[in-house]
Amino acid sequence: MIAVTTRPRIEVADILRQHGEEFRRRHRLSRRQKIILGRIEDCRTAALGGHKDTCDTCGHVRISYNSCRDRHCPKCQNLKKAEWLHKRRARLLPVHYFHVVFTLPHKLRALALGNKRLMYNMLFRAAAQTLQAIARDEEHLGAQVGFTAILHTWGQDLRFHPHLHCVVTGGGLSEDRTRWVSARANFFLSVKVLGKLFRGKFLAALKDAYSAGKLSFGRSTEAYQDPKVWKRLLDELYRLKWVVYAKRPFGGPENVFRYLGRYTHRVAISNHRIVSLDAAKVSFHYRDYADGQKKKLLTLDALEFLRRFTLHILPPRFVRIRHYGLLAASNVKTKLAIARQLLLGSCPQEEDALDSQPQLELSELSELSGPWHERLFILTGEDVFACPVCKRGRLIRAPLERDPATRRMPSRPVTLDTS
Numbered sequence: 001m002i003a004v005t006t007r008p009r010i011e012v013a014d015i016l017r018q019h020g021e022e023f024r025r026r027h028r029l030s031r032r033q034k035i036i037l038g039r040i041e042d043c044r045t046a047a048l049g050g051h052k053d054t055c056d057t058c059g060h061v062r063i064s065y066n067s068c069r070d071r072h073c074p075k076c077q078n079l080k081k082a083e084w085l086h087k088r089r090a091r092l093l094p095v096h097y098f099h100v101v102f103t104l105p106h107k108l109r110a111l112a113l114g115n116k117r118l119m120y121n122m123l124f125r126a127a128a129q130t131l132q133a134i135a136r137d138e139e140h141l142g143a144q145v146g147f148t149a150i151l152h153t154w155g156q157d158l159r160f161h162p163h164l165h166c167v168v169t170g171g172g173l174s175e176d177r178t179r180w181v182s183a184r185a186n187f188f189l190s191v192k193v194l195g196k197l198f199r200g201k202f203l204a205a206l207k208d209a210y211s212a213g214k215l216s217f218g219r220s221t222e223a224y225q226d227p228k229v230w231k232r233l234l235d236e237l238y239r240l241k242w243v244v245y246a247k248r249p250f251g252g253p254e255n256v257f258r259y260l261g262r263y264t265h266r267v268a269i270s271n272h273r274i275v276s277l278d279a280a281k282v283s284f285h286y287r288d289y290a291d292g293q294k295k296k297l298l299t300l301d302a303l304e305f306l307r308r309f310t311l312h313i314l315p316p317r318f319v320r321i322r323h324y325g326l327l328a329a330s331n332v333k334t335k336l337a338i339a340r341q342l343l344l345g346s347c348p349q350e351e352d353a354l355d356s357q358p359q360l361e362l363s364e365l366s367e368l369s370g371p372w373h374e375r376l377f378i379l380t381g382e383d384v385f386a387c388p389v390c391k392r393g394r395l396i397r398a399p400l401e402r403d404p405a406t407r408r409m410p411s412r413p414v415t416l417d418t419s
Helices: 012-026 033-043 078-089 108-115 117-135 191-209 227-239 252-262 302-310 331-344 349-357 362-366 371-380
Strands: 050-055 061-065 097-103 146-154 160-169 169-173 179-183 244-246 275-276 281-288 294-301 321-326 393-400
Touching: 012 275, 012 302, 050 362, 061 169, 078 146, 097 117, 097 191, 097 252, 108 117, 108 160, 108 227, 117 146, 117 191, 117 362, 146 252, 146 331, 160 244, 169 331, 179 331, 191 227, 191 244, 244 281, 281 302, 294 302
Parallel strands: none
Antiparallel strands: 050 061, 050 393, 097 160, 097 244, 146 160, 146 321, 169 179, 275 281, 281 294
16 A cells, blocks of 8 residues: 655745745855755755656656755655664563653753754763663662653744653663563653753753863853853752653553654654745744643744744754663663563563564664665555556656756656655
């Protein structure tokens, strides 16, 4: 069965084509920001070249343009997400999981904007150290947990809001590796204790970075170069209650799998949330968490929309999904394998449910290569070369030739390229 997603009426790329030139004129963008916005603007257009697919049975012709494959592009995450999820599925344990969110306080956001790589790494490190330290404490769980941490830098309104979503095993492996220590079904660790330790570890790292001269200061943070002003900021941050939020636990590994599919390869905004675009304004749906997650409509000036979108471009080669504890790469074949063996006898029904779904072993995944369409078919069952018209024929692909007279690529009636 072919899963075809309806193309949104308005896309981020459309906003860039209509307002991108003015946005670039009015804002000082880095070379990297310009390149990424250009890729999104050109994605699946003639600028990147294309191909013509012709059905060998009914003669149906489909013209498709190439994808930019940039990780910030709302249209280019499907295959990457499918491959990533199948790797993770092989590492899920048959236990309940918890969802813990670590958020940087508002007073640090301007500093984080000017020091993205440094501050994001500190956020990962402080959150990971906090979870592992408290979970290992005999007063709390007394075991080593496993978790995946996913960085999101946006809120629903596209404002800068760096936070980590952590999906944590509901229990852990004992220090002597002889038993699995289960957490309570409806309670993991105290969020008050997590918040205090998280605050302490992050601010300790922040002070070290300041002392070592690693922080950059812009116009809004320039005053922090004065040691007295810096000390006042730290005092305020120590007095603040740092928010660590524990959501309701997941029911089991399949629920975790579905959740990860929604969260891992998100970009700042989905094209499907954009409602309208006119000469000056962009409107999109968002959920107001302060008002019971009600779905509302937000209208922004188009240049402000692009400014907010650009805030979430990551540093080059920055890893925004990381694994810790039992799920760390160094522990997968040792501690994680031991934990799975210990759990097999205690909850076989969840293990059977997980194994009943089609999946690939890790050894098979390591050999999974070849053209994107073959990998997509193996992972999702989506056959992009099945004719959508007659349902019997195969689409034969050929490079798209430019018109000799105009030097332009031919136009297309529809876009069904999922690469």
